[in-house]
Amino acid sequence: MYGKGRIIPALILFLGLMTSPIWYKSGEASKxxxxxxxxxxxxxxxPTQEMRTSHMVLLNQWRDDILREGGARTGKTPNGTxxxxxxxxxxxxxxxxxxxxxxxxxxxxxxxxxxxxxxLQPKEAM
Amino acid sequence: MDSKRRDFLKIAxxxxxxxxxxxxxxxxxxxGEAIASAGQAAAGGHxxxxxxxxxxxxxxxxxxxxxxxxxxxxxxxxxHTIHNVPDFGNRKDEIKWIWIESYEHTFPTESQYKRPDxxxxxxxxxxxxxxxxxxxxxxxxxxxxxxKKDGIVGMDYHRCIGCRFCMAAxxxxxxxxxWRDPRGKDANGQPFIKAENPKxxxxxxxVVEKCNFCTERLAIGQIPACVxxxxxxxxxxxxxxNDPNSEISQVLKTSFTIQRNPAIGTHPSLxxxx
Numbered sequence: 001m002y003g004k005g006r007i008i009p010a011l012i013l014f015l016g017l018m019t020s021p022i023w024y025k026s027g028e029a030s031k032x033x034x035x036x037x038x039x040x041x042x043x044x045x046x047p048t049q050e051m052r053t054s055h056m057v058l059l060n061q062w063r064d065d066i067l068r069e070g071g072a073r074t075g076k077t078p079n080g081t082x083x084x085x086x087x088x089x090x091x092x093x094x095x096x097x098x099x100x101x102x103x104x105x106x107x108x109x110x111x112x113x114x115x116x117x118x119x120l121q122p123k124e125a126m
Numbered sequence: 127m128d129s130k131r132r133d134f135l136k137i138a139x140x141x142x143x144x145x146x147x148x149x150x151x152x153x154x155x156x157x158g159e160a161i162a163s164a165g166q167a168a169a170g171g172h173x174x175x176x177x178x179x180x181x182x183x184x185x186x187x188x189x190x191x192x193x194x195x196x197x198x199x200x201x202x203x204x205x206h207t208i209h210n211v212p213d214f215g216n217r218k219d220e221i222k223w224i225w226i227e228s229y230e231h232t233f234p235t236e237s238q239y240k241r242p243d244x245x246x247x248x249x250x251x252x253x254x255x256x257x258x259x260x261x262x263x264x265x266x267x268x269x270x271x272x273x274k275k276d277g278i279v280g281m282d283y284h285r286c287i288g289c290r291f292c293m294a295a296x297x298x299x300x301x302x303x304x305w306r307d308p309r310g311k312d313a314n315g316q317p318f319i320k321a322e323n324p325k326x327x328x329x330x331x332x333v334v335e336k337c338n339f340c341t342e343r344l345a346i347g348q349i350p351a352c353v354x355x356x357x358x359x360x361x362x363x364x365x366x367x368n369d370p371n372s373e374i375s376q377v378l379k380t381s382f383t384i385q386r387n388p389a390i391g392t393h394p395s396l397x398x399x400x
Contacts, residue, residue: 073345117330
């Protein structure tokens with residue numbers, strides 16, 4: 001093969017560079033996000049798994065129901081705790097630290113919701 | 127060749143008949159729908175409002191604001207503070223949910239000829255009319271603005287794409303566009319929203335906003351912020367116009383009131399005692 005001496009090392013170097021991200025992180029699994037749960041409250045408005053997968057759907061349902069249909073502003077958990085059906089005044093009352101709760105997973109999954117363009121996060125967490 | 131021409135003429139004739147008959151057939155089919163929508167419009171018609179359900183309205187007693195100087199400004203500031211309305215510091219970018227206007231500008235359709243001098247400097251409070259037949263709602267391509275069952279014309283800022291059709295459609299200038307970021311700061315580093323109300327969201331750049339008749343306060347049993355400020359003077363009366371025993375119904379029954387440009391058929395929910 002013509003130019004063997006240069007082509008083969010160059011190919012090896014190229015492959016090495018291309019796969020370097022894999023080598024760089026090899027052996028250690030990427031850390032799962034651990035959103036900080038509120039200490040004073042034990043239950044959320046829906047089971048954890050449901051909240052994990054479809055909290056955004058729930059927020060949209062609350063919004064459409066309250067804004068358009070004049071739906072109830074408060075709801076009750078299965079155990080009878082009353083909550084406000086609102087991101088800003090409800091969710092953030094318990095999950096008061098956006099950085100430790102919302103952002104933990106959103107950053108991990110590279111999701112960028114625009115909630116906070118308008119809604120205000122609790123002051124102490126800003 | 128001859129027979130082919132016959133076929134052609136037959137087909138041409140049939141097509142012509144179908145073409146003439148189709149529109150009238152469509153009209154017959156669509157008539158039901160047309161009548162249904164006409165009935166809906168009539169329900170919220172002149173004078174007699176739909177007897178069922180709520181319809182929030184407001185009576186603005188203009189004289190009371192002249193008697194209590196500064197009251198109008200207080201109403202504006204109460205509303206704008208509660209709803210995180212930014213103050214951009216210039217008229218061009220101004221965001222207003224409720225504002226003070228001159229008689230001449232509030233009632234351009236009323237005669238301006240030989241009016242009392244006092245009318246000239248009278249501060250007239252004006253806000254979204256929460257029309258029964260809101261042109262803004264018809265104009266909105268995304269249904270970001272809508273008419274609620276209680277008569278309030280609401281807005282869902284999530285859906286607003288900032289096309290400003292509603293602003294062009296609103297005959298009362300009750301809608302404002304966020305040309306700038308409401309969360310931003312002016313040249314001196316002062317935030318446009320002086321003190322944020324943590325209970326209410328702000329808006330973002332590129333959406334239209336307007337008065338929501340304090341729907342979030344009504345939901346928890348409070349009266350609108352401007353009405354609360356003016357409560358002592360009774361300059362603003364708020365309530366359900368469909369309830370014959372409500373305060374507003376009594377006021378409307380006993381006082382002569384005018385609406386802003388009623389001739390265009392929007393059926394405003396704001397009534398003025400001049």
